[in-house]
Amino acid sequence: xxxxxxxxxxxxxxxxxxxxxxxxxxxxxxxxxxxxxxxxxxxxxxxxxxxxxxxxxxxxxxxxxxxxxxxxxxxxxxxxxxxxxxxxxxxxxxxxxxxxxxxxxxxxxxxxxxxxxxxxxxxxxxxxxxxxxxxxxxxxxxxxxxxxxxxxxxxxxxxxxxxxxxxxxxxxxxxxxxxxxxxxxxxxxxxxxxxxxxxxxxxxxxxxxxxxxxxxxxxxxxxxxxxxxxxxxxxxxxxxxxxxxxxxxxxxxxxxxxxxxx
Numbered sequence: 289x290x291x292x293x294x295x296x297x298x299x300x301x302x303x304x305x306x307x308x309x310x311x312x313x314x315x316x317x318x319x320x321x322x323x324x325x326x327x328x329x330x331x332x333x334x335x336x337x338x339x340x341x342x343x344x345x346x347x348x349x350x351x352x353x354x355x356x357x358x359x360x361x362x363x364x365x366x367x368x369x370x371x372x373x374x375x376x377x378x379x380x381x382x383x384x385x386x387x388x389x390x391x392x393x394x395x396x397x398x399x400x401x402x403x404x405x406x407x408x409x410x411x412x413x414x415x416x417x418x419x420x421x422x423x424x425x426x427x428x429x430x431x432x433x434x435x436x437x438x439x440x441x442x443x444x445x446x447x448x449x450x451x452x453x454x455x456x457x458x459x460x461x462x463x464x465x466x467x468x469x470x471x472x473x474x475x476x477x478x479x480x481x482x483x484x485x486x487x488x489x490x491x492x493x494x495x496x497x498x499x500x501x502x503x504x505x506x507x508x509x510x511x512x513x514x515x516x517x518x519x520x521x522x523x524x525x526x527x528x529x530x531x532x533x534x535x536x537x538x539x540x541x542x543x544x545x546x547x548x549x550x
Contacts, residue, residue: 295321295322296319296320296321296322296355297320297321297322297323297356297357297465297466297497298318298319298320298343298354298355298356298374298466298497298499299318299319299320299353299354299355300316300317300318300319300339300343300352300353300354300355301317301352301353301354301355302315302316302317302351302352302353303315303316303317303339303342303349303351303352303353303354303362304316304349304350304351304352304521305335305338305342305347305349305350306350311521312335312338312521313335313338313339313342313349313521313522314335314520314521314522315352315522316335316339316352316518316521316522316523317523318339318499318516318523318526320466320497320499320514321497321513321514322497323492323495323497324497324498324513324514325488325489325492325497325498325500325511325512325513326498326499326500326512326513326514326515326516327499327500327501327502327508327511327512327514327515327516328340328499328500328501328515328516328517328518329501329502329503329505329508329515329516329517329518329542330517330518330519330541330542331519331541331542334518334519334520334521334542335518335520335521335522336501336518337379337470337501338521339518340376340468340470340499340501342354342362343374343468343499344366344369344374344376344468345361345363345364345365345366345367345368345369345374346366346376348362348363349362349363356369356372356373356374356466357372357373357465359372361374370464372465373464373465373466374464374465374466374467374468375459375462375464375466375467375468376467376468376469376470377455377459377467377468377469377470377472378470379470379471379474379475380474380475381448381451381452381454381455381475382455383443383444383446383451383454383455383458384443385442385443385444386442386443386444387442387443388439388440388441388442388443389430389435389438389439389440389441389442389443389446389454390423390426390430390439390440392443392454392458393422393426393429393430393454393457393458393461394419394422394423394426396458396459396461396462397422397425397426397461397462398462398463422461425461426439426457426461427439429457429460429461430457432457432460432490433453433454433456433457433460433487433490434453434483435450435453435454435457438450447477448475448476448477449475449476449477449480449483449484451475452472452475452476452480452484452487453480453483453484453487456484456487456488456490456491457487459491459496460490460491460494460496463494463495463496464496465496465497466496466497466498466499467491467496467497467498467499468498468499468500469488469498469499469500469501469502470500470501471501471502471503472484472488472500472502473502473503473504473507481504481507485507485510485511488500488511489511500512505529508529509528509529509530514526514527514528515527515528515529515532517532517535517538517541517542519537519541519542520541524537524538524541525537525538
């Protein structure tokens with residue numbers, strides 16, 4: 289049987305970024321297949337978060353190419369990346385704290401493009417139909433992410449783990465093609481780590497390709513299909529964690545440090 293390899297949705301080639309005299313990212317190469325859950329790991333200061341900033345448009349690379357699907361996107365602002373279907377999260381979950389959980393979901397749902405008052409006035413039936421569909425979808429996703437009973441709670445009252453789950457549910461209803469998750473376990477009680485893992489897989493089942501950064505290696509191994517190791521601003525190896533454990537460069541740069549601190 290011939291193995292069919294999915295096309296890459298994201299390709300990063302030779303991307304570099306310096307801040308003053310410090311080179312945070314150096315000749316970085318990363319590829320993520322469409323439909324995959326990929327991860328970046330590495331020691332503190334390896335350039336992981338800077339790489340996510342460069343890919344998502346929050347920082348501009350000094351050199352190199354970022355390809356999202358068929359688009360060359362390096363240097364494009366974050367809002368344009370979002371319009372192409374590339375979203376991201378941050379180490380601290382973000383929500384509209386004074387809105388309910390349900391209203392947070394509805395605010396994240398894709399809009400119909402009703403950019404003028406006249407369109408809205410002449411499309412009331414269509415808007416009402418979409419709102420009903422959005423509410424039904426929001427209920428489904430809140431149930432899947434374990435938040436349905438909190439749908440009328442103010443989002444600002446949620447715990448750190450619940451806010452992260454709400455963030456993932458909002459990603460699912462927004463339906464980006466790919467999402468970059470920057471340390472999804474940050475601020476999450478360890479008892480909720482399995483729920484966050486299930487939420488990542490739920491996003492993937494919704495058809496969303498995922499690239500994540502995380503320090504918890506057992507969790508990363510359970511979450512991802514392929515792992516890239518960064519050290520000193522560049523990628524030094526890629527593969528499954530079982531393969532990377534035997535990689536001398538990875539052991540020297542990272543895994544030896546993890547074992548020593550473990």
